[in-house]
Amino acid sequence: MKDKSESIEALVRQTIASVSWSHKIQRKQADIYSDRYNFLNAINIIASALTSAGILTVIFADGIWLKVGSAILSFVVTAISAFFKTVNLSTLEKEHIKSSNELWAVRSKLLVLLIEIG
Numbered sequence: 001m002k003d004k005s006e007s008i009e010a011l012v013r014q015t016i017a018s019v020s021w022s023h024k025i026q027r028k029q030a031d032i033y034s035d036r037y038n039f040l041n042a043i044n045i046i047a048s049a050l051t052s053a054g055i056l057t058v059i060f061a062d063g064i065w066l067k068v069g070s071a072i073l074s075f076v077v078t079a080i081s082a083f084f085k086t087v088n089l090s091t092l093e094k095e096h097i098k099s100s101n102e103l104w105a106v107r108s109k110l111l112v113l114l115i116e117i118g
Contacts, residue, residue: 009114009118012110012114013114015110016110016111019103019106019107022103023100023103023107026096027096027097027100030096030097030100033089033093034093037089037090040080040083040089043076043080044076044077047077047080048077051070051073051077054066054070054073055070057070058070
């Protein structure tokens with residue numbers, strides 16, 4: 001009977017470690033999505049502002065590099081906006097946080113089980 005109890009305890013400990021690791025992975029992925037969203041959003045805001053300023057400059061000045069720069073910035077804004085329409089990084093972040101919280105709850109229940117076994 002003792003061997004069976006020790007086997008169950010070892011299995012619960014291994015499961016706690018796996019659940020803890022999965023929790024950490026989910027949390028880290030949520031952080032990655034958050035960082036990526038914040039970075040792209042900042043680039044989008046800056047590129048939008050520079051595009052507006054560049055277009056105004058093109059109206060009052062006649063430099064080819066201003067036209068090319070404005071076109072490139074306009075493309076960047078369009079690309080980021082299209083990316084945000086197809087991939088919702090905020091939703092992905094929330095889903096990973098939710099999964100992380102669920103895994104933490106499972107870990108807590110496993111710890112209670114481990115205490116009861118021991």
